[in-house]
Amino acid sequence: MQWLSRRKLSVKDLLQEVSEGTVDCAVVNELQFADARNYYSNLAAAFDIGSPSNLAWAFPRDADHELLQEAQEFLAAFKEMAP
Numbered sequence: 001m002q003w004l005s006r007r008k009l010s011v012k013d014l015l016q017e018v019s020e021g022t023v024d025c026a027v028v029n030e031l032q033f034a035d036a037r038n039y040y041s042n043l044a045a046a047f048d049i050g051s052p053s054n055l056a057w058a059f060p061r062d063a064d065h066e067l068l069q070e071a072q073e074f075l076a077a078f079k080e081m082a083p
Helices: 011-020 030-037 065-081
Strands: none
Touching: 011 030
16 A cells, blocks of 8 residues: 655545545545535545544533523434434
8 A cells, every 4th residue: 555645735625636536545534524525425434543533512601502402402313313
């Protein structure tokens, strides 16, 4: 296997090249991949190379109550869908 580090390109640019077939693959995190799938539906994950990232949502102490409620409902629905 040969690889080339291309630090001057954004992740979006690299994944666009993968989508167009200009390059065979790119290493990205799961969030970058999920975002790119919104634009390039032909992308597919080949395999995981690490454990999933831990993510957190943070809100200011004076956050709008409705926003917090919507976020809690969204996360609860997401949890129900998870395997």
